[in-house]
Amino acid sequence: MSEAEDGSAASGGGMLRIRGARVVVTCPGRNFVTLVIETDQGLTGIGDATLNGRELAVASYLTDHVIPNLIGRDAHRIEDIWQFLYRGAYWRRGPVTMSAIAAVDTALWDIKAKAAGLPLYQLLGGRSREGVLVYGHANGADIEATVDQVGAYREMGYRAIRAQSGIPGVRGAYGVGRGDLYYEPADAALPTETLWSTSAYLNHAPKLFERLRMAHGDEIELLHDVHHRLTPIEAARLGKALEPYRLFWLEDATPAENQEAFRLIRQHTVTPLAVGEVFNTIWDCRELIQNQLIDYIRTTVVHAGGITHLRRIADLAALYQVRTGSHGATDLSPVCMGAALHFDSWVPNFGIQEYMRHSPETDAVFPHDYHFADGYLIAGEAPGHGVTIDETLAARYPYEPRQLPVARLADGTLWHW
Numbered sequence: 001m002s003e004a005e006d007g008s009a010a011s012g013g014g015m016l017r018i019r020g021a022r023v024v025v026t027c028p029g030r031n032f033v034t035l036v037i038e039t040d041q042g043l044t045g046i047g048d049a050t051l052n053g054r055e056l057a058v059a060s061y062l063t064d065h066v067i068p069n070l071i072g073r074d075a076h077r078i079e080d081i082w083q084f085l086y087r088g089a090y091w092r093r094g095p096v097t098m099s100a101i102a103a104v105d106t107a108l109w110d111i112k113a114k115a116a117g118l119p120l121y122q123l124l125g126g127r128s129r130e131g132v133l134v135y136g137h138a139n140g141a142d143i144e145a146t147v148d149q150v151g152a153y154r155e156m157g158y159r160a161i162r163a164q165s166g167i168p169g170v171r172g173a174y175g176v177g178r179g180d181l182y183y184e185p186a187d188a189a190l191p192t193e194t195l196w197s198t199s200a201y202l203n204h205a206p207k208l209f210e211r212l213r214m215a216h217g218d219e220i221e222l223l224h225d226v227h228h229r230l231t232p233i234e235a236a237r238l239g240k241a242l243e244p245y246r247l248f249w250l251e252d253a254t255p256a257e258n259q260e261a262f263r264l265i266r267q268h269t270v271t272p273l274a275v276g277e278v279f280n281t282i283w284d285c286r287e288l289i290q291n292q293l294i295d296y297i298r299t300t301v302v303h304a305g306g307i308t309h310l311r312r313i314a315d316l317a318a319l320y321q322v323r324t325g326s327h328g329a330t331d332l333s334p335v336c337m338g339a340a341l342h343f344d345s346w347v348p349n350f351g352i353q354e355y356m357r358h359s360p361e362t363d364a365v366f367p368h369d370y371h372f373a374d375g376y377l378i379a380g381e382a383p384g385h386g387v388t389i390d391e392t393l394a395a396r397y398p399y400e401p402r403q404l405p406v407a408r409l410a411d412g413t414l415w416h417w
């Protein structure tokens with residue numbers, strides 16, 4: 001008989017039996033998937049399970065394959081439940097599986113912290129810093145518009161800003177939104193087709209950063225996302241060309257299914273490298289970290305197996321002086337952001353946290369106790385991760401099919417978006 005069936009192996013501090021769990025899919029401007037876990041003592045925890053453009057796959061994985069395995073288990077046994085869901089599925093890794101596991105893990109940490117009456121960061125080891133340095137997104141249709149946007153972010157108090165701009169002759173260049181604060185790439189039921197030109201981009205990007213340093217000086221931290229568009233040698237060329245503008249990081253310079261690809265970039269440039277928002281496990285970044293091919297690892301709570309697994313990645317990274325720089329785009333819900341901020345408040349090798357603001361509609365569905373002040377996000381002091389869901393309000397925003405765009409070269413070849 002399993003521990004879950006007879007309840008006899010209650011852990012120290014008393015058993016918290018999982019009574020039920022449900023998945024909430026809501027679209028307050030964009031789709032979010034949230035797992036809600038309830039215990040028989042009345043404690044509730046929630047976890048983000050949003051996978052942009054593939055939301056219903058994770059919702060089904062949770063509802064049909066994970067939740068039946070949770071009922072009756074002790075919510076305190078986070079590690080054992082993580083291992084059960086990872087090893088027990090036989091099929092390992094992958095974004096759908098790891099986002100589902102992450103949602104369970106996040107909800108269980110939320111419950112454990114609430115049971116202890118403590119903010120989650122206290123269970124991880126306490127605060128290592130007072131605030132979490134974040135970077136915002138300045139996107140402009142052209143270089144001057146981006147210069148202005150960086151100015152607007154500085155006025156809001158940001159100390160670090162990712163800068164992207166439209167490229168002459170390139171339709172829908174990555175990162176150029178329609179709104180100033182609420183950039184959202186997943187914009188249609190079927191993928192929007194954008195155009196890509198590597199040569200136009202490589203000529204344009206150094207001009208953007210030359211102009212930004214001229215206009216804004218040296219103090220502000222500037223970041224840039226290549227969004228996987230370059231080959232390793234092209235990325236090396238860009239990293240070298242950007243060296244005079246001292247970027248905080250160059251992100252996703254080339255796809256990293258082949259982790260060795262980063263060695264070539266590294267051999268040519270001292271521009272710091274960040275990668276990992278699409279990674280799901282420690283295995284996706286092990287060589288990158290152990291060979292010191294990157295400076296920042298961008299794995300996040302929701303897509304990399306929750307706090308339990310992210311901690312393992314961060315601990316490995318710490319051995320090699322690689323720091324964290326977690327993904328924090330708007331498709332990661334406030335639930336992920338809340339959990340990430342508790343993680344960031346503790347993790348010793350913290351680097352920076354991405355912060356794209358959610359819309360007021362999203363913030364209303366997910367009330368939270370973190371706040372922005374002077375370039376930092378501050379995790380709150382409420383027990384748990386400090387984020388809840390208003391399920392009545394969520395029900396007013398039904399799921400809407402949306403997918404991420406694709407990119408093609410001028411001759412029609414499908415490229416990396």
Ligand SMILES: O=C(O)C(=O)C[C@H](O)[C@H](O)CO
Nearest residue numbers: 052185225277328329331354
């Ligand atoms: O925030 C970033 O760095 C991104 O690259 C955002 C991604 O395009 C987005 O999260 C995809 O869902």
Ligand SMILES: [Mg+2]
Nearest residue numbers: 225251252277
């Ligand atoms: Mg990115």
